[in-house]
Amino acid sequence: MKTMLIKNARNIITMDRERRQYPGASMYIEGQEIKAIGSNLPYETADTVIDARDKIIFPGLINTHHHLYQTFTRNIPAAQDCELFDWLLTLYDIWKHLRPEDVYVSAMVGLGELLKSGCTTASDHFYVFPNGVSGELIDEEIRAASELGIRFFPTRGSMSLGRSKGGLPPDEVVQTDEAILRDTRRVIETYHDSSKFSMVRVGVAPCSPFSVSRDLLRESAALARSYQVRMHTHLAETKDEEDFCVETYGMRPLQLMEETNWIGNDVWYAHGIWFNDEEIIKMGNCGCGVAHCPSSNMKLSSGTFPILKMLENGVKVGLGVDGSASNDASSMLLELKVMNLLHKLQHGSTALSAEDCLYVATRGSAKVLGWEDSIGSLEVGKAADLFMIDSKRLEFAGALFDDASLPIITGTAQVDMTIVGGKVVVKDGRLVNVEEERLAESAQLAANRMVELANVHSSKKKKSTASRFLK
Numbered sequence: 425m426k427t428m429l430i431k432n433a434r435n436i437i438t439m440d441r442e443r444r445q446y447p448g449a450s451m452y453i454e455g456q457e458i459k460a461i462g463s464n465l466p467y468e469t470a471d472t473v474i475d476a477r478d479k480i481i482f483p484g485l486i487n488t489h490h491h492l493y494q495t496f497t498r499n500i501p502a503a504q505d506c507e508l509f510d511w512l513l514t515l516y517d518i519w520k521h522l523r524p525e526d527v528y529v530s531a532m533v534g535l536g537e538l539l540k541s542g543c544t545t546a547s548d549h550f551y552v553f554p555n556g557v558s559g560e561l562i563d564e565e566i567r568a569a570s571e572l573g574i575r576f577f578p579t580r581g582s583m584s585l586g587r588s589k590g591g592l593p594p595d596e597v598v599q600t601d602e603a604i605l606r607d608t609r610r611v612i613e614t615y616h617d618s619s620k621f622s623m624v625r626v627g628v629a630p631c632s633p634f635s636v637s638r639d640l641l642r643e644s645a646a647l648a649r650s651y652q653v654r655m656h657t658h659l660a661e662t663k664d665e666e667d668f669c670v671e672t673y674g675m676r677p678l679q680l681m682e683e684t685n686w687i688g689n690d691v692w693y694a695h696g697i698w699f700n701d702e703e704i705i706k707m708g709n710c711g712c713g714v715a716h717c718p719s720s721n722m723k724l725s726s727g728t729f730p731i732l733k734m735l736e737n738g739v740k741v742g743l744g745v746d747g748s749a750s751n752d753a754s755s756m757l758l759e760l761k762v763m764n765l766l767h768k769l770q771h772g773s774t775a776l777s778a779e780d781c782l783y784v785a786t787r788g789s790a791k792v793l794g795w796e797d798s799i800g801s802l803e804v805g806k807a808a809d810l811f812m813i814d815s816k817r818l819e820f821a822g823a824l825f826d827d828a829s830l831p832i833i834t835g836t837a838q839v840d841m842t843i844v845g846g847k848v849v850v851k852d853g854r855l856v857n858v859e860e861e862r863l864a865e866s867a868q869l870a871a872n873r874m875v876e877l878a879n880v881h882s883s884k885k886k887k888s889t890a891s892r893f894l895k
């Protein structure tokens with residue numbers, strides 16, 4: 425088993441229960457596991473010794489919601505100034521051209537950016553399976569994660585309610601319930617590993633109330649529970665979604681979830697903005713989790729996540745960057761800064777500190793994914809998943825007064841080193857297992873192809889209200 429000593433760090437921010445910090449300390453790792461944290465550790469003969477002088481070490485960030493394939497539809501002019509439903513209607517037309525190789529390359533880009541921003545475990549919600557595309561799409565992103573060395577939680581998404589049946593997506597990107605359930609079973613049986621330091625855990629994830637049928641929700645829940653895997657879906661993201669549920673089913677989104685067995689401590693929702701007080705209490709009592717995605721919610725004008733009410737009522741809250749088309753980045757560190765500022769504006773200056781945000785993106789996210797026994801903090805017995813920042817960087821000069829808050833308050837987007845399960849995957853701010861320039865070039869070419877096929881031109885860009893005055 426490979427051993428590693430990371431020695432003499434400026435500080436180790438553990439985010440353990442007491443939020444302990446270890447200035448000047450070292451960490452010893454065997455295989456994936458942290459074996460010791462402290463000063464003067466006697467492991468100088470470890471296989472790898474990393475001098476961490478001037479470095480601040482943090483627990484790896486955990487992303488609880490993403491759509492990696494959307495990395496190819498960032499900064500599309502026609503989708504920049506829309507709310508969710510119009511935004512989706514614009515982008516479905518591009519996404520229907522997705523091929524297996526696009527899924528692989530877009531995942532390499534998105535996961536690469538996550539690693540470079542301190543993320544060590546990423547969840548993904550993959551739900552676009554265009555008709556006529558052969559190949560096993562979700563397998564391609566699992567392959568990308570394995571090549572990059574990130575801990576991965578792919579969820580097999582689905583859409584079954586096409587436009588002809590009253591849903592929002594075009595019929596070309598929906599599948600039958602039967603095909604969805606068959607492939608979901610295959611993905612779980614092929615990839616799901618529930619062991620403590622597993623590199624791949626799989627979840628089941630119908631897309632949203634307006635893109636899947638009630639029957640599929642019910643059957644997906646039964647399937648997930650028969651394999652004891654976790655369940656994930658978008659919920660209470662917009663008022664439009666709430667109106668859709670009331671008009672179509674005569675019930676609010678959470679009632680629809682209750683009615684289809686989509687509530688419980690094995691379920692986490694993405695967004696969760698439009699729940700009322702009674703629903704938040706119910707979610708807390710049931711042990712539900714929520715992936716909070718502040719940038720996406722701000723960009724699509726969806727609303728503000730009621731984080732204090734959620735935490736007060738025991739709802740598990742983690743952080744997510746959401747899909748790249750509504751972010752338009754995959755930087756967990758940037759997301760932390762946005763989260764911190766959003767809640768200061770919305771809930772007051774003392775509502776949530778930078779360190780509280782760090783908690784949400786580490787321990788909080790680990791609880792949302794049901795993985796808190798292995799990841800989310802730096803403690804003996806947990807995985808050596810961490811990132812380091814160099815306190816000597818120019819953007820930190822004059823700011824070295826609170827190590828735990830430093831990258832969040834200053835808003836740095838990138839780390840110097842990332843380690844996942846005791847393996848270095850980002851070194852000197854660069855991905856270790858990939859040639860970044862070549863990847864970026866092939867990604868942009870593939871994205872061009874999809875956008876050109878969809879014929880989405882910049883002329884469709886909406887005129888802003890302000891543009892009338894900015895002559």
Ligand code: ZN
Pocket residue numbers: 489490491549658694746747
């Ligand atoms: Zn999403």
